[in-house]
Amino acid sequence: MTVQFDINALALLLSTAAEAEIRPRFRALADGEVRTKTSAIDLVTEADEAAERFIKAGMEAVLPGALFVGEESVAAEPALLSKLAEADLAVVVDPIDGTFNFAAGVPLFGVMAAVVAGGETIAGVICDPMGDDFVLAEKGAGAWQTGGNRPAVRLKAAAPVPLADMTGMASTGFLPAEMRTRVMSNLAKVAFCSNYRCAAHEYRTFAAGHLHYLMYNKLMPWDHLAGTLISQEAGAFVARHDGTPYEPRHVEGGLLVAPDRDSWEMFRREILGG
Incomplete structure (x- = not known):
């Protein structure tokens, strides 16, 4: 259209x-x-x-x-x-x-x-x-x-780096309890993890090349539609936790953003994987 x-x-x-x-x-x-x-x-x-x-x-x-x-x-x-x-x-x-x-x-x-x-x-x-x-x-x-x-x-997303050098933002508060415990433990594998309590600035910072990952679980369209498009146009790979594309109709399934697909797969395997 x-x-x-x-x-x-x-x-x-x-x-x-x-x-x-x-x-x-x-x-x-x-x-x-x-x-x-x-x-x-x-x-x-x-x-x-x-x-x-x-x-x-x-x-x-x-x-x-x-x-x-x-x-x-x-x-x-x-x-x-x-x-x-x-x-x-x-x-x-x-x-x-x-x-x-x-x-x-x-x-x-x-x-x-x-x-x-x-x-x-x-x-x-x-x-x-x-x-x-x-x-x-x-x-x-x-x-x-x-x-x-x-x-x-x-704007251009950051170049890929090894997992141990990745810095980024992760929102873990809406993860199921068992998954939250596992993910927070696995986040010790990256260089830095924080959270601005503001997706707007997290997406801005990522798209400007200052972060290597963003991770969310709760998906409301006003929180993520603008930022994911901006990230993709800056060269990033964006998908839900199961690898399927994120669409405006989605309100669940989590979201990962990374500089490229290989970085996305690595983060998904090492941080979200059981």
């Missing part, structure tokens, strides 16, 4: 939403403006909801007629998520990725949007509200960092 739209207009909309609704509330949230959703570490703030409303209102000018699938919209209307797989055209938005950091006053959060056409991710944008720039990609056109009055820079 061919879709004509201006990815820079999408990036500008995210940036404008951040300027209007997110940055003014950073470290300025009043009592009652931070609430829990499913758990004490799954939060929503007034900034999340206001930014999503802002982006949704502006999206008709960027992608007329597109189904809007926002994280907070799905929280209010869970059935909306199931419509993504069948939509001819959709935009998937995370108004603040890294809400836990945002609510804690940690300046490590992002705004993400992905464009899905015919069940395939065709564009992705990750905005850094504090750094005032973007990483973005359109399918087949490479991954780029731009904004902040700086020239655009093409």
Whole structure:
């Protein structure tokens, strides 16, 4: 499916939403403006909801007629998520990725949007509200960092390295208990493992060539569609834990990202393997 739209207009909309609704509330949230959703570490703030409303209102000018699938919209209307797989055209938005950091006053959060056409991710944008720039990609056109009055820079994933030299990010909190114990033990085989609590910045860091792996288990489209496309356009290999391709309809099956397929297979065997 061919879709004509201006990815820079999408990036500008995210940036404008951040300027209007997110940055003014950073470290300025009043009592009652931070609430829990499913758990004490799954939060929503007034900034999340206001930014999503802002982006949704502006999206008709960027992608007329597109189904809007926002994280907070799905929280209010869970059935909306199931419509993504069948939509001819959709935009998937995370108004603040890294809400836990945002609510804690940690300046490590992002705004993400992905464009899905015919069940395939065709564009992705990750905005850094504090750094005032973007990483973005359109399918087949490479991954780029731009904004902040700086020239655009093409992104390239890191070169492959041996397992013992690999550095990266792993989210283990949503793994089944037995698997989590095994994986955390196996992660001693790599050089470095961390977690920003913010997929937006983890994908940005990976696509810029500073990491050798990303690992996730919980798959919600607003967390991963933009970042996986950007990573692939930077040259990376991306697949679910069983090796099958990751698609917008998937909400389970885990996800691994690595510089190439051989690195992916090695990480899968040595870290996830039983």
